[in-house]
Amino acid sequence: MRVELLCTGDELVTGLITDTNSPWFEARLFELGVKVERVQLVGDVRPDITHALLEAAQRADVVLVSGGLGPTADDFTLECAAAALGVPLVEDARVVEWLQARYRNRSVPLTPSALRMARVPQGAEVVRNPAGSAPMVVLRLGRCRLFFVPGVPREYRALAEGEVLPRIRALLEAEPGRVYRAFRLLRTVGIPESQLDARVAPLSPLHPQVVFGFRTHAPENHVKLMASASSQAAADAALAAAEAACRELLGNSLFGVDDEAYPQALARLLTEAGATLATAESCSGGLIAQQLTEVPGASAFFIGGVVSYSEKMKMAWAGVPSEVLARHTAVSRQTAEAMAEGIRASCGTTYGLSVTGYAGPTGGTAEDPVGTVYCALAQEGHPTRCERFSLSGDRERVRLFAASSALELLRQALLTGGAAS
Amino acid sequence: MRVELLCTGDELVTGLITDTNSPWFEARLFELGVKVERVQLVGDVRPDITHALLEAAQRADVVLVSGGLGPTADDFTLECAAAALGVPLVEDARVVEWLQARYRNRSVPLTPSALRMARVPQGAEVVRNPAGSAPMVVLRLGRCRLFFVPGVPREYRALAEGEVLPRIRALLEAEPGRVYRAFRLLRTVGIPESQLDARVAPLSPLHPQVVFGFRTHAPENHVKLMASASSQAAADAALAAAEAACRELLGNSLFGVDDEAYPQALARLLTEAGATLATAESCSGGLIAQQLTEVPGASAFFIGGVVSYSEKMKMAWAGVPSEVLARHTAVSRQTAEAMAEGIRASCGTTYGLSVTGYAGPTGGTAEDPVGTVYCALAQEGHPTRCERFSLSGDRERVRLFAASSALELLRQALLTGGAAS
Known part of the structure; x- marks a missing residue:
């Protein structure tokens, strides 16, 4: 089955809003084994909408059209549909009734502009909107079924889920040679x-x-x-x-x-190992702690972390000896190792993880230019591991990969048996 | 000027990712007075991409095509472009050189699959990608200019901003009756x-x-x-x-x-005041430190921060007295104030900023349910300020607004004269 989506509205082509309806519907369809073939966003321009409708109906078996069904002057999607079909717009008595009931319930007067929502292409099927005023409209154009729903996400989802997907499912079940x-x-x-x-x-x-x-x-x-x-x-x-x-x-x-994000995967390994963790970050600036604490219940394994953005706090919080900083500088294998060991000791955790490096854009030395990052992992009763990375890209990218490289040191240790002793 | 966007990739039509490139580019174009006429998302299907290219080129003066330029087997946008133009793909010697230099710098071997990125439609103009490997490709099809850029947002934005927009601007300047x-x-x-x-x-x-x-x-x-x-x-x-x-x-x-992001604005105020800062975070889990350290040169004002995710580390790092924790719990005005004062004292900074709260989804008390957040700001010679916030939404949203609320305490203090004494 060939399915296309057509979304109308100036707000979608001027950067005002991002179309989140389509990815949601695509994912729902994909679960049924249907890959959407094309998504189109078209501004509020009558001939553009009419052409896009005709083109999509020629290619597809089903087109879900959204937006432009409301009461205001820039809502004219059904006018375009009527033009594409060569039929007039007519007032639908059932829709008028639904609108009257809805407006009465909300004690809002039913204005002539609201009544525009009852004008649908002649011969259309109408479906009541459980979450708003404008009805869903169903049309046939050649062999193509066109479903028109409002663009407001709540209404879109209610109708797409409750009305459009069941009809598509029924069509799929009737298909010969279904994939x-x-x-x-x-x-x-x-x-x-x-x-x-x-x-x-x-x-x-x-x-x-x-x-x-x-x-x-x-x-x-x-x-x-x-x-x-x-x-x-x-x-x-x-x-x-x-x-x-x-x-x-x-x-x-x-x-x-599938849906398992990195912090969740790492949290699962730490929990399975019964291990705890403390972090000492320099160039990654808190990105590691922030990712770990995304996970609900992170306090079960994450005891704490420091962002030691000065030599003084590297000494105070991570116990880095001043001689190490003086002899090897803050960005060195020795400092990374001292940070990991020091933070583990002061937090009393299974693991201590550290990062220090030059995120740029300035800084660095001849041997350790911008992008150089040292990550270390300390574990009681094991030698401390340290790796040096040469990362490319801007400050943001270096920080991102610095945090990821450090977390990977830990994840690989957890996977290869470096579990809590 | 008629501009269309064409985005390719199965991930865009199966709900895996939301197209955020297009709204960004639409907004940039709108600043130039150009409303995009149509955005199309097409899956990785050769004839669909070729047809969409031909159709867009017939309607528009400029088409920005994104995605499918990478080294993998499902990257074939330029093959489709060559088919649409009726020309062969040829290896471009300049692109080969760029790829060689880039891979050498990163000490990664240049594989045959990476060299696929150098194969462009005959007669195409190529532009070096400042943020990635695949080059930008420029083609003419009739009167239409086609710009091909990678779909990776960082690369898309670098090329769209640095190469595509200037060319569109030049075309606009040549148009009569310009607004x-x-x-x-x-x-x-x-x-x-x-x-x-x-x-x-x-x-x-x-x-x-x-x-x-x-x-x-x-x-x-x-x-x-x-x-x-x-x-x-x-x-x-x-x-x-x-x-x-x-x-x-x-x-x-x-x-x-315009482009001034929040951390940059705050960094400017801190720098102007000659002030320094230390942070003690609990529920925000490092989000504050991470935002502050996004700013290049943040070490001039940010001395360090802790993510004290346990009572023990709140005492050790932020000097919160055990009696305060015992009497008032970790989520309380008293603990927030003690954290801010303690972190300021131990770092010797102008300001100490703290956050503690219930990010959820579980936790909280009858008086302080999930979403309750206390933020405190300590400053030498001034009384410590503390505010309580009731934030709604999921864990991610509570953490985001907790960090923002704390940073706002500081920014408002800097604006209203709470500067370094």
């Missing part, structure tokens, strides 16, 4: 996008029922798997085989699937 | 959107050449002013008059204009 789909998102960190592709691409010909996709969401990279088959069981099996093959290739770079 | 525009964004914090609208709306009829708009960007709300006139001087004058009227209404809620 079933299954979907998985594999979330990785630590592998650049091009290397991820090179590693995973050879799997593609071995799994012909699965489409492999890639998505960058710095500092993460994601592999998208979509399996298609003639039954749900076959799609699920094809997906499972491709996922197993990917997991073997990705190993510990894979941190979560 | 001149002037634009200002007034950034406020602390006024809800509906109140902001009610306060500012009466100004609109007094400034007929200026369009007033509103934008929510939690925790901030912005007023957008756009003046139109037949000369740049007239547009600038109309804008200046409207801005002056708004400034009088908004007072100290206005923290910056």
Whole structure:
């Protein structure tokens, strides 16, 4: 089934608002195995809307049209629909009744401009709006079904969920040769996008029922798997085989699937290990603590963190000896290690994690230019690990990858048995 | 000038990500007086992209195409462009050089898949990408100019701002009967959107050449002013008059204009006052430190901060007396005040800022339910100020507004003369 979305309104093409309805509806459709083929945003210009309607109806089996059904002068989507169909607009008595009831309930007078919402293309089916005034309108144009709903997110979702999706589901069930789909998102960190592709691409010909996709969401990279088959069981099996093959290739770079975000994945590992954590951040400026505390209940494993943005506080809070700072500077392997060990000791945690580096745009030395970051992980009874990273990009990117690199030191330690002793 | 946007990628039509590039670019274009006519999102399907390219090029003078320029197998936008133009893809020697330099700098091997990014339609102009690997590509199709940029927001914005907008500006300057525009964004914090609208709306009829708009960007709300006139001087004058009227209404809620972000505005005030700052965060979990350290050179005023996510570290780092915690709990006026005073004393700063509260989803008490947040500001020689906030929304929103409320305590103190003594 070919589905397109058409969203109308000047606010959508002038940057005033972001269209969040479409991604929501796309995701709901995708769960049914339908990938939306095209989304169009068109301003409040009559011929543009009429043309876009005609074009979409020629390509698609179903078009969900939103916006421009309200009472004001710039609401003329149904006029355009009537023009596209070559029929007049007529007042629908049922809609008039619904409007009268709704306005009476809210003790608001039913103005002539509100009554415009009852004028629909001749022959249209109308559906009551449970969350607002303007009704949903259903039209046929050739073989295409056009659903018109308001653009207000609450009304859009109520009608799309309650009226449009059930009709699409019924159409799908009636389709011969229906294609079933299954979907998985594999979330990785630590592998650049091009290397991820090179590693995973050879799997593609071995799994012909699965489409492999890639998505960058710095500092993460994601592999998208979509399996298609003639039954749900076959799609699920094809997906499972491709996922197993990917997991073997990705190993510990894979941190979560589908909706599991990085902080949640790390929190799960810490909780499973019964481990606690304290952090000492310099260049990452609190990004690590902020990510950890996104997780509800983080206080069970996160005891505290410092942002030691001066040598004085590196000494006071993380116990970095002044000789280390004097001899090796604040951005050095020795300082990172002292920070991790010091913060672990003062918080009495299983792990102590530290970051120090040059986020830029200025600073750095010949040996350690801007982008150099040292991350260290201390654990009681284990030697402290430290890694040096050379990160590229602007201040924001260096900070982001500095925090991610430090968190990865910890996650890899948790995965490879560096658990609480 | 007719401008269309075409965004490619399965992630955009399956609900995986929301297209935030287009609203950003639409707003930038609108400042130039150009309303985008159509935005299209198309999945990774070769004929769909090729058709959408051809259709857009027939309607528009300029099409900005994004996505599908990367190194992976599902990146084939330029293949579709070559098909639309009827030319072959050829390897561009300049792009190969850029890629070699970029990969060498990052010590990453230049794989054959990365070299795919150097294959562009014959006759295309290529522009180096300052923020990534894939170059921008410029093509002509009939009278239409097609600009191809990566979909990754950082790269999209760098190229759209630095390369596409200047070219569009030059085309506009060559057009007859041009309307001149002037634009200002007034950034406020602390006024809800509906109140902001009610306060500012009466100004609109007094400034007929200026369009007033509103934008929510939690925790901030912005007023957008756009003046139109037949000369740049007239547009600038109309804008200046409207801005002056708004400034009088908004007072100290206005923290910056145009591109000035909140942390930058606060950093400016701290620097002007010659003041230093230390922070003690609980429920905001490092969000305050992270925002402050976004600013290059933040170490000049930010000495350090703690995320005291346990009673133990509230005592150790922020000097909160155990009796205060025992008698008043960790979420109380007394604890917030002790945290602010303690962190100021231990860091020896002008100001000490603290936040403690219940971010949820669980926790809280009958008197202080989830969403209750105490913020305190300590300053040497001044009484410590503390405010209690009742914030609504989920954990993420409470944390965001908790951080913002605390920072506002400080900013208002700096504005009203609570400067360094």
